[in-house]
Amino acid sequence: MGPLHGIKVVEFAGLGPVPFTGMLLSDLGAEVVQINRQTSTTDSNLFAANKNIPNRGRQLIALDIRAPEGRDTALRLVDQADVLIEGFRPGVMERLGFGPEVCHARNSRLIYGRMTGWGQTGPLAQTAGHDINYLAISGALHAIGRAEGGPTPPLNLIADYGGGAMLLAVGILAALVEAKNSGQGQVVDAAMTDGSALLMAAIYSLKAMGQWRDERESNFLDGGAHFYDTYQCADGKWLAVGPIEPHFYQLLLEGCGIEDPDPRQQWRAKSWPGMKERLRAAFRTKTRDQWCAKFEHTDACVTPVLSLEEAPNHPHNQDRQTFVEVDGLVQPAPAPRFSRTPAEIQSTPATPVKADGKWLADWGFSTEAIDGLKASGAI
Numbered sequence: 001m002g003p004l005h006g007i008k009v010v011e012f013a014g015l016g017p018v019p020f021t022g023m024l025l026s027d028l029g030a031e032v033v034q035i036n037r038q039t040s041t042t043d044s045n046l047f048a049a050n051k052n053i054p055n056r057g058r059q060l061i062a063l064d065i066r067a068p069e070g071r072d073t074a075l076r077l078v079d080q081a082d083v084l085i086e087g088f089r090p091g092v093m094e095r096l097g098f099g100p101e102v103c104h105a106r107n108s109r110l111i112y113g114r115m116t117g118w119g120q121t122g123p124l125a126q127t128a129g130h131d132i133n134y135l136a137i138s139g140a141l142h143a144i145g146r147a148e149g150g151p152t153p154p155l156n157l158i159a160d161y162g163g164g165a166m167l168l169a170v171g172i173l174a175a176l177v178e179a180k181n182s183g184q185g186q187v188v189d190a191a192m193t194d195g196s197a198l199l200m201a202a203i204y205s206l207k208a209m210g211q212w213r214d215e216r217e218s219n220f221l222d223g224g225a226h227f228y229d230t231y232q233c234a235d236g237k238w239l240a241v242g243p244i245e246p247h248f249y250q251l252l253l254e255g256c257g258i259e260d261p262d263p264r265q266q267w268r269a270k271s272w273p274g275m276k277e278r279l280r281a282a283f284r285t286k287t288r289d290q291w292c293a294k295f296e297h298t299d300a301c302v303t304p305v306l307s308l309e310e311a312p313n314h315p316h317n318q319d320r321q322t323f324v325e326v327d328g329l330v331q332p333a334p335a336p337r338f339s340r341t342p343a344e345i346q347s348t349p350a351t352p353v354k355a356d357g358k359w360l361a362d363w364g365f366s367t368e369a370i371d372g373l374k375a376s377g378a379i
């Protein structure tokens with residue numbers, strides 16, 4: 001029974017951040033039904049559907065929402081929902097007949113979550129884009145990467161998931177709290193450009209204080225400083241090093257056998273290149289595991305850079321069960337953790353083959369209506 005137990009969510013299937021938001025809400029206890037397009041079970045995408053981790057914890061219904069029966073079924077689900085989430089370009093839901101005005105006229109308490117790259121308004125609102133594009137205009141992409149190598153895409157973690165999916169989830173949760181007092185729903189407009197910019201708040205503040213140069217690999221958090229970077233070891237594997245605080249920094253130097261005649265130069269940028277070379281030379285003398293054994297349980301802030309295969313097997317991750325295995329699929333466990341209403345994975349990733357109509361009874365559908373949907377092939 002997670003903290004969102006009793007909350008019903010209708011998710012219009014989409015890519016990237018929308019399914020991730022649905023997964024977050026499901027992990028927290030919400031009942032999520034994903035409205036998908038009708039598709040043949042021979043569709044090649046379905047063969048991997050049971051490994052689509054962001055799609056876990058769902059009920060799935062395939063509807064032709066352009067047809068009257070499909071549209072009416074979707075609207076009946078919206079009638080019973082507390083939350084709706086969608087990730088189409090602005091105006092698409094309105095053209096399909098599921099815009100906020102239509103949905104709120106039927107269900108005034110509905111929280112209507114909208115996920116787009118550029119937002120519902122603005123000169124780029126109707127333009128295609130992806131994480132890298134939204135990240136680019138926030139200033140974040142410019143700040144990430146090596147000085148000589150150009151900006152480095154940080155996977156699609158920042159705009160899609162951090163500034164997109166998670167910010168949409170925060171907005172939905174805030175709107176649910178407000179609706180308890182007002183009894184009224186509202187639209188949550190989550191744009192990945194806005195979210196990416198918001199995540200840069202601390203960096204923009206450092207720049208305003210004169211403590212951040214607007215050049216890659218020139219600052220203490222972007223790989224410019226020797227005490228916040230990655231280093232290759234004798235076996236070709238890598239370490240992450242990040243002792244920002246002076247007393248932690250001293251532990252790093254001692255562990256590497258480096259004597260610094262003036263420890264205060266840690267924060268003098270002119271000393272960074274020379275100190276970085278000394279650390280590079282030191283770390284090349286041992287394997288990654290040897291260094292980890294040396295620094296383990298110290299405050300030197302040295303950790304191995306683990307691969308996707310290695311990460312689930314790290315002792316700390318195993319102790320906290322940061323990764324779990326469900327039906328043979330290794331995946332990140334729900335987070336954060338709750339003392340009284342724990343989050344949990346409600347089910348394996350939904351597929352059309354596994355979906356059934358039993359849950360529809362809890363959404364106000366009669367037995368006859370369910371039988372009719374089955375007969376029509378909607379489920």
